[in-house]
Amino acid sequence: MGLAGHRKALGYSQEGLAHALGVDRTTVGRWERGETEPQPPLRPELAELLQLDLAELNALLPQPQAVSSESAGAPPRDHDDSGDLDDMIRREFLRLIAVTGAALALPDDETAALVDGAQRGSSTDFLRINGHLWQVYQLARSKRSVAPVVRDHLATLKDRLKGCRGAEVSELSGAAGDLFQLAGELAFDRNHYSDAAASYNVAASASHGAGAFDLWACALVRQSYIDLYDHRYEDAADVLAAASRVARRGDTQLATRYWVAAVEAEAYAGLKDLSSCERAMDEAEKVLDLSPSGQNGGWIRFDGSRLAEERGARYVQLGRLDLAEQTLMKALGQQALAQGQSYRRRGAVLTDLAAVGARRRDSEQVLSYAGEALELARASSSGYVTRRLHFLQAEFEPLSRDRRIVELGAEISALRTT
Structure with missing residues (x-):
């Protein structure tokens, strides 16, 4: 068997x-x-x-097939995937953080025995490169193109961590917590959820070791997204409650706690708790009172620019269609005025508007918005937009007699999810 x-x-x-x-x-x-x-x-x-x-x-367990997936007629696998390598790097980081963390409590001569042949390079250098990679990731139409560079930077940071001592341990652990969140984002975008979860766990562990509460809270928020997209709303709410506690120990000038609140609103909407959802969204809107330095453009980018689309999405979850459409159309207009708009963000708003149309049995609205989201998914190869479209298909049942909707559903089904 x-x-x-x-x-x-x-x-x-x-x-x-x-x-x-x-x-x-x-x-x-x-x-x-x-x-x-x-x-x-x-x-x-x-x-x-x-x-x-x-x-x-x-x-x-069956032995891995010797023939390639291409020759077997399956969709081609992505050749920049290196799951075994990524897993090795994650395990090595956890080991190194444990060893170097223990070294902090040892005398210098014993510490020296644990660190040898270090490359020298400051944590500031790594953080500067991290920030650049976050910007490249944010602007890249195909997120997977960023993966090889992130993987190489992880390997370099791993080698540097082997030789650090003293305060450098904390500083480089913070850099690792930052970079592993980006690695998790890359995996999550491609629907590699176990890889994403592992990367977020390393990010949380490294951030904890660095005493970086905001970075730690953000890693927990990203971890909660895996539960949210699997509709495990109670599990997500538990993770987010922990993130909220951690964020309260962080920098009050950063947007972390307001980002936590915005994501908590999604969990509450999934639980059909309107009052808690709106309270959380109201809390999230306090981000607008912060100075622009409250978000760093990297591991935290929550600046209030997404509030309309997020509130609209919550109203869709709660079945408040009039409020949802009004808010989402406002978000779509804001995106049209923004430069360098994200395919992910536009795709999310378009699929939400299509869902509103499906629930109203308005085929034209579904075809218009879902059709545009489909083109975005094809152009960007975004696993996130593809997954949103696959969820949208569940809304098509009331329109199943419309041949055009059936054809649209078939096109969505043909999108690759990995």
Whole structure:
């Protein structure tokens, strides 16, 4: 009996097992077909769910296929993916942070035994490069193009961390917390959720070690997005409550606590709690009282420019369609006036407006807005916009007799999600 057979014998669907592990359903499918293998950090939990020990689990896993996915007729895999390398770098960072953190409590002569052959380079240099990479990521139409540069910078920072001592440990841990959030964003955009979660966890650990409360809170917020996009709203609310507590210990001149509130509003909307949602959005709007230095353009970019689109999206979740359309149209107008607008942001507003049309059974509105979002997804290869469109398909049922809507749904289904 293979992995799929054993799963079925225990009564798990692919989706159910994926939900229990916090991964995407397609990831389980790839394991069962032998296209990929579960990453080492996931194997103990997978074995426990399947009532196996690790040796029995390994015996059930099919060997990775020797032929390429292209030759098998499957969608081509992205050749800049290096999951094993990324996992190695994440594990190495956690080990190094633990070792160098312990070194802080040791005398200098013992510390010297733990650090050897260091490359010299200041944390300021790494943070400056991090900031540049965040800007490139924000402006890039194809986010995946940034991945190789981020991976190389992670490797360089890893090598530098091996040789640091004293206050440098904290400073470079902060730089690692910053950069791993960007690595997580890249994985999340491509729907590689286990990779994203691992990167956010390293970011939180490194930020904690650095005593960087705002950076730590932001890593938790990004972690909550994985629960939000899987509709695990209670789990997301728990993570965000922790982020809020951490943010309250941070810099009052930064926008962190207001970003936490904006994302909490999404969790409350998912739980159909209108009053808590609106209170959270009202709290988020206090970001407008901050000076421009309250957001740094990197790991925190929340400056209030997205408030209209976020409030509109919350009204869609809550079924308040008139309020939703009014607010989203305002957001669309603001985006049209902005320079360097994000494909992700525009795609999100367009899919929300299409959802409003679907709930009103207005085929023309669906075709107009969803059609434009579809073109954005194709032009940018954005996994985020693609995922939003796939969620939108669930709204098409009332319009299933309209041939044009059926054809649109087929085009959305053809978009690659990985």
